[in-house]
Amino acid sequence: MACPRSAAAAARLADVPVRISTVHDMDHWRLKRRLQTDKALMRWRDEVFCVSEPVRQAYIEKTGCPPEMVRVMPNGLQLSGFKASRSPDHVRTEFGIPDGNLVVGMVANLVPIKNHRGFLDTAARICSERNDVSFLLVGDGELRRELEERAEELGIRDSVVFAGARRDVADMLGAMDCFLLTSLREAFSIAVLESMTMGVPVVATNQGGVSDIIRSADGVLLVDPTDSQAMASAVMRILSDGDLRETLIRNGRERAHEFDMDRVARNTVSVYRGLLAAKSRRRAATRAASSG
Numbered sequence: 001m002a003c004p005r006s007a008a009a010a011a012r013l014a015d016v017p018v019r020i021s022t023v024h025d026m027d028h029w030r031l032k033r034r035l036q037t038d039k040a041l042m043r044w045r046d047e048v049f050c051v052s053e054p055v056r057q058a059y060i061e062k063t064g065c066p067p068e069m070v071r072v073m074p075n076g077l078q079l080s081g082f083k084a085s086r087s088p089d090h091v092r093t094e095f096g097i098p099d100g101n102l103v104v105g106m107v108a109n110l111v112p113i114k115n116h117r118g119f120l121d122t123a124a125r126i127c128s129e130r131n132d133v134s135f136l137l138v139g140d141g142e143l144r145r146e147l148e149e150r151a152e153e154l155g156i157r158d159s160v161v162f163a164g165a166r167r168d169v170a171d172m173l174g175a176m177d178c179f180l181l182t183s184l185r186e187a188f189s190i191a192v193l194e195s196m197t198m199g200v201p202v203v204a205t206n207q208g209g210v211s212d213i214i215r216s217a218d219g220v221l222l223v224d225p226t227d228s229q230a231m232a233s234a235v236m237r238i239l240s241d242g243d244l245r246e247t248l249i250r251n252g253r254e255r256a257h258e259f260d261m262d263r264v265a266r267n268t269v270s271v272y273r274g275l276l277a278a279k280s281r282r283r284a285a286t287r288a289a290s291s292g
Contacts, residue, residue: 052209076264110141196252
């Protein structure tokens with residue numbers, strides 16, 4: 001049984017043989033009460049799954065959980081069904097993006113942790129050097145009005161599309177020439193994985209689980225979230241260097257296949273079976289010792 005804090009005690013009382021908790025985010029322990037509860041329930045868990053290595057390390061550090069009890073179990077993506085239903089030109093026409101312009105975008109809720117202000121600062125730097133780039137922000141949230149005003153202040157409002165919340169994420173990504181993730185913290189970015197699946201090269205901040213997904217030999221993809229100049233330079237390099245772009249597209253697609261949902265599911269089932277078998281052996285040994 002994969003159990004959150006509220007279910008751990010119930011699983012214990014019901015004598016569920018294997019009890020697992022999963023940690024999905026980097027803000028898991030921001031509340032002191034949550035951290036105290038996690039520590040108290042640790043003895044009732046067999047293992048803790050974390051979606052990335054940075055989340056695993058943070059969990060061990062915060063809770064004091066033995067490292068051998070905590071393993072990385074990443075998210076997965078159903079690759080076979082994640083495809084665009086419309087052409088990039090169709091999407092660009094919908095938003096009034098000029099013919100021939102390159103598109104840099106991001107898919108994320110408009111909330112502080114995603115650092116859209118950093119995205120807009122990066123866009124302004126790019127616009128100061130090129131006039132053939134448009135920017136597509138997919139998602140909605142509490143900061144929309146503030147970000148629209150910020151784009152006006154930077155003088156780039158005409159170059160930035162605020163698309164709002166969309167269900168056709170594959171279509172949105174298919175219209176992009178580069179995906180720029182500016183998050184201040186990120187446990188595991190499904191949006192980055194989706195971009196790589198769609199053949200969109202990625203520039204991302206070097207935060208949390210993103211580094212578990214992205215592998216870059218020359219370091220051009222991972223940048224500091226507070227350095228808009230570095231982000232702009234990385235984006236412009238991708239937009240201007242066709243060979244680099246093709247290399248990143250190829251490597252990204254290959255890497256994305258490692259997170260295919262079917263593969264992740266098989267690995268997860270294998271772990272579950274292993275834990276169940278180990279628990280059965282321990283219980284059998286305990287019963288044998290008691291009867292002897």
